[in-house]
Amino acid sequence: MADILSLEGVSIEHRGRRGVSRILDGVDLSIAPGEAVGLVGESGCGKSTVALAAMRYLPRGMAISAGRVLFEGRDLAAMDEGELRRLRGRRIAMVYQDPMSSLNPVMTIGRQLVEVPMLHGERDAARARDRAIAMLREVRLADAEATMERYPHQLSGGQQQRVVIAMALMAEPSLLVMDEPTTGLDVTIEAAILELVRDLRARFGTAILFISHNLGTVARLCDRVGVLYAGRLVETGGVREVFRAPAHPYTRGLLDALPDLDRPRGGARLAPIAGTLVAEDRARPGCAFLPRCPHAAPAACGAGAIALAEAGGAGHLARCARLGELPARMAAATDAAAQAEEGPVLLEARGVGKWYEVGGGMSGKPRRVIRALTDASLEARRGGTLAIVGESGSGKSTFARVVAGLAGEARGALSLAGEPLSGGVDSRPRELLRRVQMVFQNPDSTLNPSHSVGYALMRPLRRLRGLGAEEARQEAARLMARVQLPAELAERRPWQLSGGQRQRVAIARALAGDPDLLVADEPVSALDVSVQAAIVNLLADLLAGSDMALVLISHDLALVRHMADRVAVMYLGRVVEYGPAAQVFAPPWHPYTEALLAAAPRPDPDAPPPEIVLAGPMPSPAEEIRGCVFASRCPRRMEGICDTLAPPERVFGAHRIACHLELAAPG
Amino acid sequence: MIARAAATVALLGRSPVGCLGAAIVLFWAAMGILAPWLAPYPPNRIDPALIAYPYPTAANWLGVDQLGRDILSRLMWGARTVLTVAPAAVLGAAALGTLLGLVAGYKGGAVDSILMRVGDTLLAFPKIILYLIVIARFGASAFNIIAVVTVTQAPIIARIVRAVTLDVKNRDYVAAARMRGEPTWFVLLAEILPNARGPLVVDFFLRLGYTVIAIGVLGFLGIGLPPPDPDWGSMIKESYGTIFVWPHMTLIPALAVSSLVIGFNFLATGLREASEDG
Numbered sequence A: 001m002a003d004i005l006s007l008e009g010v011s012i013e014h015r016g017r018r019g020v021s022r023i024l025d026g027v028d029l030s031i032a033p034g035e036a037v038g039l040v041g042e043s044g045c046g047k048s049t050v051a052l053a054a055m056r057y058l059p060r061g062m063a064i065s066a067g068r069v070l071f072e073g074r075d076l077a078a079m080d081e082g083e084l085r086r087l088r089g090r091r092i093a094m095v096y097q098d099p100m101s102s103l104n105p106v107m108t109i110g111r112q113l114v115e116v117p118m119l120h121g122e123r124d125a126a127r128a129r130d131r132a133i134a135m136l137r138e139v140r141l142a143d144a145e146a147t148m149e150r151y152p153h154q155l156s157g158g159q160q161q162r163v164v165i166a167m168a169l170m171a172e173p174s175l176l177v178m179d180e181p182t183t184g185l186d187v188t189i190e191a192a193i194l195e196l197v198r199d200l201r202a203r204f205g206t207a208i209l210f211i212s213h214n215l216g217t218v219a220r221l222c223d224r225v226g227v228l229y230a231g232r233l234v235e236t237g238g239v240r241e242v243f244r245a246p247a248h249p250y251t252r253g254l255l256d257a258l259p260d261l262d263r264p265r266g267g268a269r270l271a272p273i274a275g276t277l278v279a280e281d282r283a284r285p286g287c288a289f290l291p292r293c294p295h296a297a298p299a300a301c302g303a304g305a306i307a308l309a310e311a312g313g314a315g316h317l318a319r320c321a322r323l324g325e326l327p328a329r330m331a332a333a334t335d336a337a338a339q340a341e342e343g344p345v346l347l348e349a350r351g352v353g354k355w356y357e358v359g360g361g362m363s364g365k366p367r368r369v370i371r372a373l374t375d376a377s378l379e380a381r382r383g384g385t386l387a388i389v390g391e392s393g394s395g396k397s398t399f400a401r402v403v404a405g406l407a408g409e410a411r412g413a414l415s416l417a418g419e420p421l422s423g424g425v426d427s428r429p430r431e432l433l434r435r436v437q438m439v440f441q442n443p444d445s446t447l448n449p450s451h452s453v454g455y456a457l458m459r460p461l462r463r464l465r466g467l468g469a470e471e472a473r474q475e476a477a478r479l480m481a482r483v484q485l486p487a488e489l490a491e492r493r494p495w496q497l498s499g500g501q502r503q504r505v506a507i508a509r510a511l512a513g514d515p516d517l518l519v520a521d522e523p524v525s526a527l528d529v530s531v532q533a534a535i536v537n538l539l540a541d542l543l544a545g546s547d548m549a550l551v552l553i554s555h556d557l558a559l560v561r562h563m564a565d566r567v568a569v570m571y572l573g574r575v576v577e578y579g580p581a582a583q584v585f586a587p588p589w590h591p592y593t594e595a596l597l598a599a600a601p602r603p604d605p606d607a608p609p610p611e612i613v614l615a616g617p618m619p620s621p622a623e624e625i626r627g628c629v630f631a632s633r634c635p636r637r638m639e640g641i642c643d644t645l646a647p648p649e650r651v652f653g654a655h656r657i658a659c660h661l662e663l664a665a666p667g
Numbered sequence B: 001m002i003a004r005a006a007a008t009v010a011l012l013g014r015s016p017v018g019c020l021g022a023a024i025v026l027f028w029a030a031m032g033i034l035a036p037w038l039a040p041y042p043p044n045r046i047d048p049a050l051i052a053y054p055y056p057t058a059a060n061w062l063g064v065d066q067l068g069r070d071i072l073s074r075l076m077w078g079a080r081t082v083l084t085v086a087p088a089a090v091l092g093a094a095a096l097g098t099l100l101g102l103v104a105g106y107k108g109g110a111v112d113s114i115l116m117r118v119g120d121t122l123l124a125f126p127k128i129i130l131y132l133i134v135i136a137r138f139g140a141s142a143f144n145i146i147a148v149v150t151v152t153q154a155p156i157i158a159r160i161v162r163a164v165t166l167d168v169k170n171r172d173y174v175a176a177a178r179m180r181g182e183p184t185w186f187v188l189l190a191e192i193l194p195n196a197r198g199p200l201v202v203d204f205f206l207r208l209g210y211t212v213i214a215i216g217v218l219g220f221l222g223i224g225l226p227p228p229d230p231d232w233g234s235m236i237k238e239s240y241g242t243i244f245v246w247p248h249m250t251l252i253p254a255l256a257v258s259s260l261v262i263g264f265n266f267l268a269t270g271l272r273e274a275s276e277d278g
Helices: A047-054 A081-087 A109-119 A125-138 A144-148 A157-170 A187-204 A215-221 A239-244 A249-256 A396-404 A430-435 A453-465 A469-482 A487-491 A499-511 A529-543 A557-563 A591-599 B002-012 B016-033 B048-052 B071-107 B109-124 B127-138 B142-168 B172-179 B184-220 B232-242 B247-277
Strands: A005-016 A019-031 A036-040 A062-071 A092-095 A175-179 A207-211 A224-229 A232-238 A345-358 A368-381 A385-389 A411-416 A436-439 A517-521 A549-554 A566-571 A574-580 A649-652 A655-658
Touching (some): A005 A047, A019 A036, A019 A047, A019 A207, A019 A232, A036 A215, A047 A175, A109 A125, A109 A144, A109 A157, A125 A157, A187 A215, A207 A215, A215 A239, A224 A239, A224 A249, A232 A239, A345 A396, A368 A385, A368 A396, A368 A549, A368 A574, A385 A396, A385 A557, A396 A436, A436 A499, A436 B172, A453 A469, A453 A499, A453 B172, A469 A487, A469 A499, A529 A549, A549 A557, A566 A591, B002 B247, B016 B071, B016 B247, B071 B109, B071 B184, B071 B247, B127 B184, B142 B184, B232 B247
Parallel strands (some): A092 A175, A175 A207, A385 A549, A517 A549
Antiparallel strands (some): A224 A232, A345 A411, A574 A655, A649 A655
16 A cells, blocks of 8 residues: 655755755655554654654755655655645644643643544534534544543643643544654553554554654554654664664664663673764764764765665665674673672661642732641661652652752751751751762753853852862863763853763762762653763763762653662552562562553563553542552552551561562562 | 853844934934034023024034034033933833842742832823922932932833743752752842843843933923923923924924934834854
8 A cells, every 4th residue: 555654865054144954864664544653862863853754844944955755655745735735734744742832821722633524624613513512532532521621731642632632633644654652651641552552553543653762652652663863864773673673883872771670780881872973963974873873884874865775674774884794782790799798888768758838928829738748767788879759749758858958848868978967058067068069960950051161160169168269170181080070161151062961060070079879860751862871871970980979860760770789669658568689579478669660661573561550640648548549550459458558667677668469478 | 241241242233223323322422522622612601693593504414503512512511421320210110120030930929019019009100290399309319310210110011020030040050059058139139030131131122212202201290300401302392382483493303312212212212132043
């Protein structure tokens, strides 16, 4: 059958004040009816431009300079505005990353859904409404009728994305373009959305163009995958062939950079891709990946245009000059499972909690208590990593901020090497400030755009270590070397650095006072996978051989598996499971840990789909919960017990699980 | 800092509107600075003989006013007045407003509420009434004009700075500064304030334009700078009774006021374009 969408040698150029740059370069891509094709690559590789080109919806300044985009055999360039309008929304629908930007905040969900068939020729409002309700049921939104009357802000992020998918499917499109549809959602919700899309695809036969930087989600959903680099398709083929036997060094790099959920800490290092994509690479005559490629042979790779060539299986093509010569994918280094002796306890938290009061006073809203963190008892040991995992709203960041002193007074007792660690930063003596430092999540806001890198590093050296100007300058240079940043970056401003470089500066800044305890709140979650690996390696190197303790906050279980000695799993402000990493990642599990592990996407097309998919949203932290906090979503809930009684703590040596289930000790 | 200013000037060069604005403002600044040397006559010299034919002549390029004073000389000396009083007043307002905005935004709670409500109250009065009250009570002088403009404009600037502060104070780099024990004044002035620089600079030049108008209005109402020193507003006021007989006496100073206001506005536009580009 004819392809739904086919891109034939499409090049797209952007003309701006700073000249012409090529965004896409001769991309060939086709999607058959009912097929799901994934498109992966780092940020800036041109993934989203492909999506926009598929709808001929390029932003101002961008234009197709060569090639054709065919939709159901017709050239989009030959269509007039009216035809395009009928095409978009009806035959091609799009789902973007941020559902809030696709939904109109001042209209009810119902009105927005009903609009779709009305715009496309439906005359009967009641019938349109019935279809909208049916479609909301189709995307498994509980209580579809009530959802019709709600406004977007009254729904959770996962529910909003379901509504957007429902809206996209209302017109029964033959192609669904999804641009990072699950980025920004929690893993459990991501797993549920992916399951939904798989299921809908099977039932409606919609073709899908699925754009993502997350190889795991692509592996779970797609039949075929294309890998984009600097606007060029460097590898394409069946998802199995590409992920099992990647032929292009870039694809290999992306896969090797990922931590592996099934491999414990120790030995194996992540393999980051060196360098970053720079503008000059787009114009490179040979392979755009040349400057970053570990196998580059400049004579062969830089000479001229490289064509896509057969790489093993049928339809598996790669654009690499040394395709035949490169060794097969290196087997990952065997694990040196040498678990280091645990050091003495540095940070000890006993019953730590943080409750906020909101409303009341002049705000006119009822006074409510937000229980962001309740009764957390954890410890971090010298030379070790305590990881805290959980979905957003689980209280893991609150714990980090309490330890860092950024959340003000907290309940319970915190101590650092036996001395009390109380109060906020404003009341902590300088020596205590020096000993506890933090690395933040967002590389865009971690550094002040008004200060140079050198200033950002010298200031803590002067404040916390009392160094003079000249000493601080020298020490700042040493810190930069320690985080592997070239010295000339000291004069630069944050906006002149890449995300990974900014995060390195942030780590250097935290290390300036030579702290005992480093708190890292999602330090790599905003970075591309290739860069993530480098930062993770850096953190591991810094910890190795030092007696600093790391508290790592993360939602990425594979990363936690890779880094942590001890793991705490949090849900709704409570620690539901805590223990040595090897024991937390092995049964017996808390049902929530089990669900998180099942939901984590793996870059393995043959991984079984998750058996447990959590339904419903996390309750509000303002609710008073009598029983187990997880009871409302727990697949193993026992009615009458879990929702009324607080769960007992089951202790297996150093491993604690708060659950009513009679969990068996490991065999 | 100097490199940054130079970069801004270079960017401004790419905006035709900004260049035009800068040219107008620089023109008047040059007129004011060089008035003692360039002005053909003393600004207050009265020559009744010239009133018989007050129109522009070879000797008096822009004509003379109803007392026979040379209009060109008075414009040049007037530029001097307006270009010292207006920047001094706006600088005062910017300093006070920035301080209040930073404190209100950073401290929040009751401090924020009180400062902002006081500001709102001030803004609720028509400004011209406030000017009248203050000048009538304390007398017309350059200092009083500067003081009254400072007090009335500061709340608006405080709002701009407060908005930026509210946004920036929750950024991670502010948390990082607090984690190394920086005192509050350092966080406010070194971590938060520099991020308000863009909107503040644009606002500064727009506000200069408004203040030129305000000083003109005060002069026109007869409560501006005390006579006989030349002031564009008083020049308009003194001559507008005869606008149908000798229109040039009114229109020339009016044009001077307008051109300077437009110059400041264009400059602000150019700077905004430059900061958006940067």
